[in-house]
Amino acid sequence: MKKFFAQCYIWLLLIVLYAPIVFIAVFSFTESKVLGNWTGFSTKLYENLFTGNMQGTGSLMTAIQNTVIIALIAACVSTILGTVAAIGIHNMRGKAKQAISLLNNIPMLNPDIITGVSLFLLFVFLHISQGYVTVVLAHITFCTPYVVLSVLPRLTQMNPNIYEAALDLGATPFVALRKVLLPMLKPGMISGFILAFTMSLDDFAVTFFTRGTIGLDTLSTYIYTDARKGGLTPELRPMITIMFVGILILLITINLRKIRNSKTDRE
Amino acid sequence: MSKRSTWALPYAIFLVLFVALPLILIMVYAFQDGAGNFTFGNFAKFFRDTDAINTFALSLEVAIENTALCILLGYPAAWILANKKLNKSAVTIVLFIMPMWINALMRTLATAELFHMLGIQLGKGTLIVGMVYDYLPFMIYPIYNILDRMDKSYAEAAADLGATPWQVFWKVQVPLSMPGVISGVMMVFMPTVSTFAISEFLTNNKIKLFGTIIQENINSSMWNYGAALSLVMLVIIGITSLLQDNKKEVSGGIV
Structure with a gap:
């Protein structure tokens, strides 16, 4: 009986939560x-x-392209920058480590609008004209901390002797890095990359403040302008549907596989 | 291995340039007038501007109501999801997490369109309901995470020592899950207090929140006033994040 009510509550909540998307x-x-x-x-x-x-397709298609390209560049750069930084931070001690960890946390704690406004003021202050480059730089700023935090735990769990052993056995530091360190960091780098990519795809506020006035649109800013104009472009409906179904399939397969793996581990 | 610490140098420079300096600039601009002279004028303007003060109060109110509703609806859901006896299906968990991965503007727009079609007048009511729609998953996820990892033997021990199920819930499980609730509050309260596009969609531009005022000032080149308002928001955020101190470990691991 208790179970029945619990399941009712869960599914009722889900139905209400998903009503808008199903409607679209x-x-x-x-x-x-x-x-x-x-x-x-x-x-x-x-x-x-x-x-x-x-009508007005050009702009929707360009907005989609911009969104994906910006997210890819931002995710790649932050994965590299963040991984290198994580290796550095892992080997740091004391005050310097605390300071850099604190700075690394700020973009994650700051609301988007503050990140956006502060970067806007930075570009104004430095007299950098805003556009594609400033948007990408801004995205790297709020994505990299997530990569650092995904890679750092891998480094702390790692046995440092393995790396030392590779060096003792004659590997150059570069070979040891490529053959020993990187494979061990890979899972952290991948989840960091995925997080960075989705953060960038989702972003609205930071892009809004750093895109300047050259008419650069990502999907979010396109939807924003479109909705403010009044009518929503009808083609956005299939767009939203496709993204929704895509993410649903992706998440369910990832999670089911995870669960199946943990079950086989136990047996 | 120790000289590897220099590898953090490029990122340290990057952080100073793109994180520290911009925040310092907000403070600098907030205390300057248009000509670049030091002034408290921007803050004086804010405290005299009844419109801005009212919006500020409304934003806090909406954020608090939204957070409270999310806890009220989300805690039972998280509790059921984490309880193996009540819920075995992993799919429901994925379904609750998934909205976090979909563009917030899209979801908000869909919600606003649904209200519109149902003939519901857009206003404060739809603003709050729409925000609960947007942020509920961010409350459920951290609470679920901590409840799921909680050592079941605490609850069993309490029951063995004669606690009723109700007492086990209130005296053992709720206090132990507080870090999850606090992360949830951080993930819901802060974005709500600072949002700007979402409130415009959900009220058809009828109700302005604090974020909208910041955005309007920045966009109409009132940088100094906009920076002062941002600083006010930063103070609010600062106060809220004091709640959290070092209980951060729950938030990670979404992938």
């Missing part, structure tokens, strides 16, 4: 310009999205 997904299969007005089943919006045959 349902209405992505009709042609109507106005949301909530069903004019028969159609996949036209999907075709439009993929062929780019719609």
Whole structure:
């Protein structure tokens, strides 16, 4: 009985939570310009999205491209910068270590709007004209701390003797780094990369303040301007649906595999 | 191995340039007038600007209400999810975590459109409900995490010593899960108090929150006043994060 009520509560909450997205997904299969007005089943919006045959498409397609490219560059750079930094921080002691860890925590604790405003003021102060480069730099700023925090635990868990052994057995520091250290850090680097990538994809406020006035749009800023103009571009509905289904499949497969692995470990 | 510590140098320089210096600049700009002279004028302006003060109070109110509702709805959900007797399915856990991975603006827009279609007038009510929609997963996840890892023998020991299930819950499980609740509060309260686009979507620009005022000032080149308002927000954030001190270990590990 208790279990029944518990399950009811969970599923009720889930249904309410997912109602908006399901609603968008349902209405992505009709042609109507106005949301909530069903004019028969159609996949036209999907075709439009993929062929780019719609009004103002150029800008939606460019916004999607910008979002992905910025996220990729930011995630790659922060993974490299963050991993190198984590190795350095791991070997530091005392005050310097505390100071750098504190600075590393600030972008994660700061609300987006503060990060955005402060970087905006930095670029104004340095007279750097804002655009693509400043957005990428800003994204690297708030992504790298997550990489550092994903890689550091791997370093603390690692047995330092393995690295020393490689050196004793004649490996040069570079070979030891590539063959011993990096493989052990890889899981941390991968989860850091994924975190950085999704943080960058999701970002709105920081991009908003650092993109300048050259008309650079990412998906978030595109949606923002679009919604403020009044009508939501109908092609955003299939867009949202595709992203939603993609993430759902990805997360469920990752988690089911994790659970299956932990079960086989136990047996 | 010790000279490896120099590897942190590039990142240290990066942090000083892109994290420390920008924050110092907020302070510098906040205490300057347009011509670059030192002044308290921006703060005086804020305290005399009833509009800004009211918005500030409203933002705090909305953030507190949202956080309270998220705890109220999220704690039982997290508790059920972590309880093996009540919930065996891993899929429900994934379903609760997933919204965290979807662009917040998209989710908010979808919520606003749903309200719109149901004929619900956009206003303060929809603002709060919409925010609970957006932030509930961020409350459930840290609480679930700590409840899931909690050593079950504490609850068993309390029961063996004669505590009723209700007492076990309030005297053992709730106090032990407080670090999770605190992380949840951090993950919900701070973004709500500082949001700007979300409130505009959910109220059709009818209600402004503090973030919107900062954004409007920065965008209309009132940098000094905007910086002063940001500093006010930073103080609020600073006060909230004192709650957390070093109980940070729950937050990691989303991937």
